[in-house]
Amino acid sequence: MEDNISQLPDALLLRILSLLPAKDVVATLVLSKRWQPLWSLVPKLVYDDSYQNIEYGRFSCFVYISLIFHEAPVLESLRFILGGNSGAVDVGAWTRTAVIRCVRELIIEMDCSSSTTPVILPKSLYTGCSILVALKLKNVILADVSSLVSFPSLKTLSFVSVKYPNDEFFKRLLSNCPVLEDLVVERNPPGDNVTIFNIIVPSLKSLFLRNSQNSVVDDSHGFVIDAPSLECFDIVDYNGGFCVFENNMPNIVKANVDVTHSHSGKILSCITSVKRLNLCLRTAKDEYPVGSILCYLLYLEICTCETEWLNLLLCLLKDSPKLRVLKLGQRHTLQDIDPRPCWIEPKSVPECLSSSLETLEWVEYNGGEEEEKELATFILRSGKCLKKVTISSNSTDLNKKLEMLKDLSLSFRRSPTCQLVFR
Structure with missing residues (x-):
């Protein structure tokens, strides 16, 4: 069976390896000489610190070494699934490596239930990812920057339980995503530092909003949306607040509206094309x-x-x-x-x-x-x-x-x- 697989072309073998955790990808180098160079050319890498219950120190060392020796001409996707033992310094260094390697999809998912040290992403993330197409973050902190935020190629953006510097930072970040098409925002109030999410994105086609935590939010909290190209709108909000469309949404074809807003009917008046x-x-x-x-x-x-x-x-x-x-x-x-x-x-x-x-x-x-x-x-x-x-x-x-x-x-x-x- 091994010999039969080894006969497959490199492109197909790399596609198969892209479906495996990074630790298993690297392990294939011991199979034969045929496999030795392949692991370093895999375009998609997934690092999961809970995989096989590996001790965190060994996991951290493995990530550093494998990233150093990785040689794929294009790093299509880099994903980190990290628990409470992950160090903020490590995550920052790995993120900087992703920026240097011009990754096209970066996913960082933190489990902060047992973590005492918050993970703050490096400022280089906002300025060095010129070809980044997808950015998905969970349970991290975005640092404020004085320099211009720039994501010229970003089409997919997902923020789940993310902490922001302030309202203005979120608005400024979106304004510098000129081709953004898909946006996910899952709030975890009151700790995200944002009162009003201003979503002003002319290119946006899909918007997914969640605000379902059982916390007390007054009418000053909510979403203001100006996205004339929007085609799919999905909102779940059980905390009151508000959702306002600055203009009608003439291109919306699919919508899910599950809210407890006091004037929720106003949403319907703006999505009559649905x-x-x-x-x-x-x-x-x-x-x-x-x-x-x-x-x-x-x-x-x-x-x-x-x-x-x-x-x-x-x-x-x-x-x-x-x-x-x-x-x-x-x-x-x-x-x-x-x-x-x-x-x-x-x-x-x-x-x-x-x-x-x-x-x-x-x-x-x-x-x-x-x-x-x-x-x-x-x-x-x-x-x-x-x-x-x-x-x-x-x-x-x-x-x-x-x-x-x-x-x-x-x-x-x-x-x-x-x-x-x-x-």
């Missing part, structure tokens, strides 16, 4: 953006855990004339103290029900709740284009489930082209 939308909002009926017609929306998923979900759904059905797929389900734990929404049948049938809706999926349907039964009856009775209806009950009572099925069957529009599945 085709696929997932929503969980604590939105009162009078907060819904009146006149925001979602004329391109084809797929809608709404979380049923919040009190006002029913009012929100009816508004969206009315304003989504081309909707084809509707999915209802409970993403989060329902609070028993919350009052359930009251069903008021619309005076007119939404256009999508009579002309475009083809698929209805309802997860954790509770037909014992009057408002849910009334809504299901209304959709089944009014949906002239329905092709498949799938309803899953959360009840374990077989008699109750049978009763639900009977109620649904009575209201189901008889059609040879529509299938009703009840689970």
